Structure formats: structure tokens, C-alpha cells
Amino acid sequence: MADNSQPADAQLRNGSDLCLACGMCCDGTLFSNARLTRPQKNGAVSLGMRVVDRTDEDGGSTLWFELPCHLHIEGRCSIYDQWRPDICGDYTCGVLDAYLDGSRSLDECVQIVGDVRANAVEAHAAIAAESGGKPPTAPEMLAIAAMDVYRRRYFNKRDKQHSVPD
Ligand code: SF4
Ligand code: SF4
Numbered sequence: 001m002a003d004n005s006q007p008a009d010a011q012l013r014n015g016s017d018l019c020l021a022c023g024m025c026c027d028g029t030l031f032s033n034a035r036l037t038r039p040q041k042n043g044a045v046s047l048g049m050r051v052v053d054r055t056d057e058d059g060g061s062t063l064w065f066e067l068p069c070h071l072h073i074e075g076r077c078s079i080y081d082q083w084r085p086d087i088c089g090d091y092t093c094g095v096l097d098a099y100l101d102g103s104r105s106l107d108e109c110v111q112i113v114g115d116v117r118a119n120a121v122e123a124h125a126a127i128a129a130e131s132g133g134k135p136p137t138a139p140e141m142l143a144i145a146a147m148d149v150y151r152r153r154y155f156n157k158r159d160k161q162h163s164v165p166d
Contacts, residue, residue, distance in 0.1 A: 015092070018099050018106060022113045023075050025091060028068030029120045030155060036063045040085045047071065047079070093155040116150045123147045 024030045036044055036051065041063060044051050049065035056062065065085065071078050077088065095112055098104040126140035136144065 013100055013102075015096050015100055018096055018109050018113075020076055021110050022095075023072060024113065024116065024120075025093060026067065026069045026072040026077065029117060029124075030093075030151060031067055033064040033066050034069075034085070034087050034091070036065055036085055036087070038063060043083060044085055047084075049085075092157075094157050095154050097157070112150075112154050116147070116154075119143055119146050119150065 025034075033052070041051060041053060044065050048070060051065050052062060054062045069077075077084070092100075095104070095109050099106060099109045122140060122143040123146065126136040126144055129140075130136050
């Protein structure tokens with residue numbers, strides 16, 4: 001049954017147009033890893049994903065594959081029609097949700113994606129330099145802080161299925 005609380009064009013949206021213009025939950029722009037369930041570990045390994053399976057000193061366990069995903073090729077998932085970890089098909093971000101429920105237009109969402117991607121170039125370069133011992137400059141610190149704001153304001157939905165880049 002159609003949801004008449006949504007704008008008419010929102011009822012036709014499936015999100016693929018936005019995600020094909022984005023890809024930031026696969027390419028390492030927004031997150032450094034994505035959670036796996038234990039039954040999916042071997043499948044992820046056989047896809048060549050960089051799987052991390054770690055038991056912490058306090059007994060907690062971590063099971064994820066690292067991002068960027070090598071299967072994200074030319075702006076899209078190269079195994080879209082094949083088996084993938086559940087998170088690949090299940091994950092939606094706040095921007096996609098806003099697009100699907102009609103509260104943001106495609107143009108608005110694409111603008112957000114473009115802004116984040118432009119900022120991410122400087123932020124990731126600064127993070128990489130910092131991990132090599134080079135203190136970030138003031139503009140670089142702003143770019144790093146802006147990534148956090150973008151994530152919290154537009155993308156995060158309090159889910160713990162992805163983690164931010166280190
Ligand atoms: S789910 Fe969100 S972050 Fe992932 S590709 Fe779609 S719009 Fe981009
Ligand atoms: S398998 Fe596809 S959907 Fe999953 S992280 Fe890789 S590129 Fe993205």
C-alpha cells in the first residue's frame with residue numbers, strides 16, 4: 001500500500017540513484033570498517049576482504065572487514081548481485097533515509113555528499129600525516145573536526161555497524 005504521508009515522488013525512490021552518486025560508506029570516506037557476523041566471516045575472507053577477527057583482553061570480540069572495500073569499483077559495488085555481508089545490503093545512512101522519506105531532495109543529498117567528499121580529502125591527508133608524526137595545521141584540524149560534524153549531523157543513526165577512520 002502506498003504511504004500517502006510521503007511526497008508523491010518519494011514513493012518512487014529506491015535510493016540507488018543517490019548511493020551511486022555517493023559510495024562513501026564503501027570507499028573509506030566515512031568509515032574505516034564495517035561489522036561482520038560470525039557466520040559471514042568465511043564468505044568475506046573468500047571475497048578477499050581484509051577481515052579483522054580479534055579478541056580483546058577483557059574478552060570482548062571484534063569482527064569486521066576493513067574499508068575502503070576493494071570491491072567498490074568505478075563508483076559502485078562490483079558484486080551487487082552476488083552474496084555479500086548482510087551489512088552491505090542492510091545499511092542505510094541518515095542522508096539516504098532523508099531522501100527516501102522525501103524530507104531531502106536528491107539535489108540536496110548530492111550537495112551534502114559533495115561537501116563531505118571535498119572536505120574528506122584534506123581531513124584524511126591530515127590524519128595520515130599526523131599518524132606519521134606531523135602535527136596538523138589549524139585548517140587541517142578544522143577539516144578533521146568538520147568530518148565528525150558531517151557524520152553526526154547527516155549520516156550517523158547511532159548504529160555501531162561502522163566505525164570512523166582512525
Ligand atoms: S547509504 Fe548513505 S553513505 Fe552509503 S552510499 Fe548510500 S547515501 Fe552514501
Ligand atoms: S561488498 Fe559492495 S556493498 Fe559491501 S562494502 Fe564492498 S563495495 Fe560496498
